[in-house]
Amino acid sequence: MKNMTSTREHILQYIKENPGITFRRLVEDLNLGIGTVQYHLSVLEKENLIISKKIGGKRYIFPKEFEKEYEPLIRAISTSTQRKILLLLSEGKKNQSEIASLLKLSQATVNYHMNQLEELNLIKKNRRGRQVIYEANFDVETLVRVISEYRPKLWDKLADRLIDLMLEIKGEEHD
Known part of the structure; x- marks a missing residue:
């Protein structure tokens, strides 16, 4: 026992x-x-x-x-694509084509994840004619806090990627 x-x-x-x-x-x-x-x-x-x-x-x-307010963010950041979308939207409003292009994903894949994020009430969508503009419906500082507190290994991976990206950009500047 x-x-x-x-x-x-x-x-x-x-x-x-x-x-x-x-x-x-x-x-x-x-x-x-x-x-x-x-x-x-x-x-x-x-x-x-x-x-x-x-x-x-x-x-x-x-x-x-568990703090109820963080539950939707935790769910979203546990999926790599949704985490990337949230990080993109934390920089500002984007349409589906921009998100697909920046993340190198199909429109259908982005649409699927946007529907998931909308179900979690983490994004807002506004129609402008035929175009849909998405924006964050969360506090960016809260997103950073959730990633750092509840997914510290993820935070380390993101920091490593940022360092690699900065070194890569710095290397391109010297070429």
Whole structure:
């Protein structure tokens, strides 16, 4: 019984350190069986220690005390494309073509992710004739805080990419 409790405590601690983690990612990161994780999540949810939400076929898991206002941002930044779109929109309004071009994605892919972000109420869209202009519906400082607090590994990756990009630009200036 002690082993089951320590596994459950380990799962709960990992969820607290990674709020908004997907079920699949939790299984992979902890290297546990699907059935084992399902069982312990069920007990944790019955004990009112975690909450889970299913969106777009993925199950997201949060500690019960998780700050509700961050929940949509956590979900969005857990998807690479949506994270990139939010970062682009934090710079200012963009239309779908601009987003597709900057991220080198198809219009259909961008449209799919924009619908997901709109469902999470993280973007606003305004029609100007046939064109749709998207803008952020979140505080940029909050986005930075969520990335740095709840996804520190992600923050490190972004910082590394920024440094690489700056070195690359600096190298081009010297050519």
